[in-house]
Amino acid sequence: MDTHFQKKERGKIRWHVVDADGVVLGRLAARTARILIGKDSADWTPFSDHRDGIIVVNAEKVRLTGKKLDQKVYRHYTGYPGGLKETSAKRMLETKPEELVREAVVGMLPKSRLGSRLATRLKVYAGPRHPHQAQNPVPARLAV
Numbered sequence: 001m002d003t004h005f006q007k008k009e010r011g012k013i014r015w016h017v018v019d020a021d022g023v024v025l026g027r028l029a030a031r032t033a034r035i036l037i038g039k040d041s042a043d044w045t046p047f048s049d050h051r052d053g054i055i056v057v058n059a060e061k062v063r064l065t066g067k068k069l070d071q072k073v074y075r076h077y078t079g080y081p082g083g084l085k086e087t088s089a090k091r092m093l094e095t096k097p098e099e100l101v102r103e104a105v106v107g108m109l110p111k112s113r114l115g116s117r118l119a120t121r122l123k124v125y126a127g128p129r130h131p132h133q134a135q136n137p138v139p140a141r142l143a144v
Contacts, residue, residue: 004043013121013135016053017055017138017139019058020056020059020061022061023063025062028062032054032142035054036052036109036122053137054122058125058128059124059125059126060127069089071088073086073089074103105124
């Protein structure tokens with residue numbers, strides 16, 4: 001019996017829409033990353049691109065549990081001396097909710113060239129509207 005490996009390149013990208021309204025951020029990120037990686041596919045192979053894309057809408061309505069809104073801090077370095085910038089999750093949710101969701105999902109993708117390619121197929125929007133109707137996205141099931 002031979003081991004079956006899926007081809008590296010497959011057909012068109014299948015787009016899925018995820019509504020983040022009232023969903024806990026960590027659960028949303030984990031299940032979204034699982035779809036992007038392709039682990040829901042019957043022919044999943046670790047090194048192959050499964051050609052799935054995710055559109056997340058209502059990112060501004062995502063939930064954080066416990067005291068994360070006040071205690072969780074996002075840091076980035078500008079590259080200049082003394083350029084460490086810190087932002088709380090509460091401020092991030094108010095100003096850039098798309099970036100909050102994107103950071104959570106991209107953190108759960110592989111740290112490789114494949115993960116970088118998968119991250120380009122993640123589209124996050126703060127409100128309920130998105131400009132990807134031409135891609136015929138289907139609603140994604142987030143239940144495990």
